[in-house]
Amino acid sequence: MAADYRTRDRLLPAAAEEPAAPPGPPPKPVLSAPAVPAATHDGLRFWQYMLAGSVAGVVEHTAMFPVDTLKTHMQAGAPPCRPALSLGAALRNAVAGEGGALALYRGLPAMALGAGPAHAVYFSVYEFAKSALTDRFGPNNPAAHAASGVLATVASDAVFTPMDTVKQRLQLTSSPYTGVGHCIRTVLRDEGLGAFFVSYRTTVVMNAPYTAVHFATYEAAKRMLGDMASDEESLAVHATAGAAAGALAAAVTTPLDVVKTQLQCQGVCGCERFSSSSIGDVFRTIIKRDGYSGLMRGWKPRMLFHAPAAAICWSTYEASKSFFERLNEEKRK
Numbered sequence: 001m002a003a004d005y006r007t008r009d010r011l012l013p014a015a016a017e018e019p020a021a022p023p024g025p026p027p028k029p030v031l032s033a034p035a036v037p038a039a040t041h042d043g044l045r046f047w048q049y050m051l052a053g054s055v056a057g058v059v060e061h062t063a064m065f066p067v068d069t070l071k072t073h074m075q076a077g078a079p080p081c082r083p084a085l086s087l088g089a090a091l092r093n094a095v096a097g098e099g100g101a102l103a104l105y106r107g108l109p110a111m112a113l114g115a116g117p118a119h120a121v122y123f124s125v126y127e128f129a130k131s132a133l134t135d136r137f138g139p140n141n142p143a144a145h146a147a148s149g150v151l152a153t154v155a156s157d158a159v160f161t162p163m164d165t166v167k168q169r170l171q172l173t174s175s176p177y178t179g180v181g182h183c184i185r186t187v188l189r190d191e192g193l194g195a196f197f198v199s200y201r202t203t204v205v206m207n208a209p210y211t212a213v214h215f216a217t218y219e220a221a222k223r224m225l226g227d228m229a230s231d232e233e234s235l236a237v238h239a240t241a242g243a244a245a246g247a248l249a250a251a252v253t254t255p256l257d258v259v260k261t262q263l264q265c266q267g268v269c270g271c272e273r274f275s276s277s278s279i280g281d282v283f284r285t286i287i288k289r290d291g292y293s294g295l296m297r298g299w300k301p302r303m304l305f306h307a308p309a310a311a312i313c314w315s316t317y318e319a320s321k322s323f324f325e326r327l328n329e330e331k332r333k
Helices: 046-063 065-075 087-096 100-105 108-137 142-171 180-190 193-197 200-229 235-252 254-265 279-290 292-296 299-332
Strands: none
Touching: 046 065, 046 108, 046 299, 065 087, 065 100, 065 108, 065 142, 065 254, 065 299, 087 100, 087 299, 108 142, 108 180, 142 180, 142 193, 142 200, 142 254, 180 193, 200 235, 200 254, 200 279, 200 299, 235 254, 235 299, 254 279, 254 292, 254 299, 279 292
């Protein structure tokens, strides 16, 4: 029988399963209150949301990592004497050096170290924020979904940004770093701890609208597709809604992603170093150097990354949730 991916959108207090007290005189008060298990949302515990999100994040980024490498090559910013790379040129450039096609996976360990914990935080914060806000504003309120996504991304970006910086630097052709550990040690020695977070402000400014657009589009597309398919929670609906949300959000936020990438890769492999990490200053420098088209570098691989990545991420996440729901249901029997 096909797996059932339906979820129950309700808040279940932990006390709901306690048997009713027998009739008679009230019990005597005790000095210490009994321990109460944590409440569940959609039938899942907090750690189950974290594990489902972690699995979804690692699967998503691993599957789409070569496309992310091409985006980094296009966005990093070559010296002024070199023209901007096209998607085909970025591919040829990436595989021409040492390692061949395997060079497309440089930085994968750094991604895995960052994406798992970051997505665990991301989805757990999103689910609990959505539960609280939809109880207050209604279950189909786009603003509640968008606000939940923004809160989730602010928390997860603090976890992911340092490893994202390492990943981006390792992805560059002729990267001076031999691996994750060497990159971390070298950056700490030469640039200090702040170098790992130089793009955090830009990342949050980018990901806040990205996530708001993504989650609002995802929830709206899921309802629309669910009406057409008579099953809002099928795996195909989650994948299709996720792909649409990822593509739209990626297109809208590409200029900020260019700023983030150039801040993270500055001074490496000939990339320009900026005098300030101010978003406005970097914007003006890119426009002066490359024109307004420079702000849209890498938009094609960015959309090619985020549309299938979001589909993979959401379907993996919902499948993991479904597994935990069935597991919890069996334990309750």
